[in-house]
Amino acid sequence: MSVSTLSNVEPLVPSDSEYKVRSASIKKFKKDELLEVYRLMSISRRLDDKMLTLLKQGRGFFHIGCSGHEAIQLAASRAMTPKKDWGMLYYRDMAFSLGMGMTARDLLSAHLSKVTDTSYGKQMPSHFNHKELRIVSVPSAIGAQFLPGLGVAQASKFLGTDEVVYISSGDGGTSQGSFFELLNWATRGKVPAIIVVQDNKYAISVPVSQQTSNKSISKTVSGFENLEIFEVDGTDFFNSYAAMEKAVKRAREGKGPSLVHAHVVRLLPHSSSDDQRKYRPEDELERDRQFDCIKILGEQLIDAGLTTEEELTQIHDEVKLSVDDDTKWCLQQDDPKPEDGLRFVYSEKDLGLEYEKSTPAGEPIVMVDAINHAMAEEMERDERVIVFGEDVADGKGGVFTATRGLTEKFGSTRCYNSPLAEASIVGTACGLSVQP
Numbered sequence: 001m002s003v004s005t006l007s008n009v010e011p012l013v014p015s016d017s018e019y020k021v022r023s024a025s026i027k028k029f030k031k032d033e034l035l036e037v038y039r040l041m042s043i044s045r046r047l048d049d050k051m052l053t054l055l056k057q058g059r060g061f062f063h064i065g066c067s068g069h070e071a072i073q074l075a076a077s078r079a080m081t082p083k084k085d086w087g088m089l090y091y092r093d094m095a096f097s098l099g100m101g102m103t104a105r106d107l108l109s110a111h112l113s114k115v116t117d118t119s120y121g122k123q124m125p126s127h128f129n130h131k132e133l134r135i136v137s138v139p140s141a142i143g144a145q146f147l148p149g150l151g152v153a154q155a156s157k158f159l160g161t162d163e164v165v166y167i168s169s170g171d172g173g174t175s176q177g178s179f180f181e182l183l184n185w186a187t188r189g190k191v192p193a194i195i196v197v198q199d200n201k202y203a204i205s206v207p208v209s210q211q212t213s214n215k216s217i218s219k220t221v222s223g224f225e226n227l228e229i230f231e232v233d234g235t236d237f238f239n240s241y242a243a244m245e246k247a248v249k250r251a252r253e254g255k256g257p258s259l260v261h262a263h264v265v266r267l268l269p270h271s272s273s274d275d276q277r278k279y280r281p282e283d284e285l286e287r288d289r290q291f292d293c294i295k296i297l298g299e300q301l302i303d304a305g306l307t308t309e310e311e312l313t314q315i316h317d318e319v320k321l322s323v324d325d326d327t328k329w330c331l332q333q334d335d336p337k338p339e340d341g342l343r344f345v346y347s348e349k350d351l352g353l354e355y356e357k358s359t360p361a362g363e364p365i366v367m368v369d370a371i372n373h374a375m376a377e378e379m380e381r382d383e384r385v386i387v388f389g390e391d392v393a394d395g396k397g398g399v400f401t402a403t404r405g406l407t408e409k410f411g412s413t414r415c416y417n418s419p420l421a422e423a424s425i426v427g428t429a430c431g432l433s434v435q436p
Helices: 001-010 031-056 071-080 096-099 104-111 146-158 177-189 238-250 282-289 293-303 311-332 367-381 406-410 422-434
Strands: 086-088 166-171 191-201 227-232 260-264 388-389 415-417
Touching: 031 071, 031 096, 031 104, 031 293, 031 311, 071 096, 071 191, 071 238, 071 260, 071 293, 086 096, 096 104, 104 311, 104 422, 146 166, 146 191, 146 422, 177 191, 177 422, 191 238, 191 311, 227 238, 238 260, 238 293, 293 311, 367 406, 388 422, 406 415
Parallel strands: 086 166, 166 191, 191 260, 227 260, 388 415
Antiparallel strands: none
């Protein structure tokens, strides 16, 4: 589909948007780089098709697709640094996972729940995770990645690294309260988070008009201080890359979080258990097909003289063969054994803990003072230990004074007040613990 063919179709980004971004120049990239992006998009699309086939054959169990979202995801991965930056994903982020270094075999192993899966077959399909690539396991609960993602970003800032954190969601996930808790604390603390909203206009069957104030998450969150907002055509790799490049640069420089509102299309039903023809008219589905990002990128490369239709066809043929081979390989791998169900649930290492062997000594003290002393000892022992929560900083020092004096002794970066939001406290603590 030629980009020019879309001239008579209403653009995905609203014409009155205040947050539009000028597309990156195609000259910014080498031919090989762009053909690799095209190849990864094609692999992601082929995996969607293959997984649906496996499902129909009774070999797979569930599928939720990426088709239509590939351009923004590959743009994000190209702007980030694999094995350095972090991914807190949602279930459609297959192309992003490929862009950061996961393989078709990784993703097929997960779909088929094989022992070669990075979670040893313990996760559902589309719950992407890869420890070495710093892709934290996707949660099933919508929006459960938001606050742990905030914690990972807080750790990056605390440790003084320039790592950035990609926190991804669909438009439906922005209705979760944790989304606004994320924005509140991320903007207040100017953490290096890039919040990417992949807006395909539907939360399963509920349209954005029935879901989001102003019918636009960009407008809804525009009042947050320290938040840079970019609104892009997420089916256009170059427009998406321009925003992601700016957002990554801003995060690395310590200027705070960005929200990238990427308008995309959903080319498949919500999941393998959905039939979108029940609630979406055919003319709308046809319009979405005109925004197929793989076709758009292909035409852009041809128009720029970087490739030919024959070369792109060859890429598709090679991708089909490679994914078919990867599928055959995965089908031959072992299934997890029931007796291994509890493996990798808890650490199997000897923690080397030496329990207290001394007898109590010294003057008796009340329990709250003992707690205070214990926290102080731990903070002295390990400079990575921090204390945060409601009212914990000096001068309140905790509702029951359990944290009194800790801010004065260790500084406001190690003992500080949090927003009055318990989910934020627990969620960020989970994210902070992810950092090695």
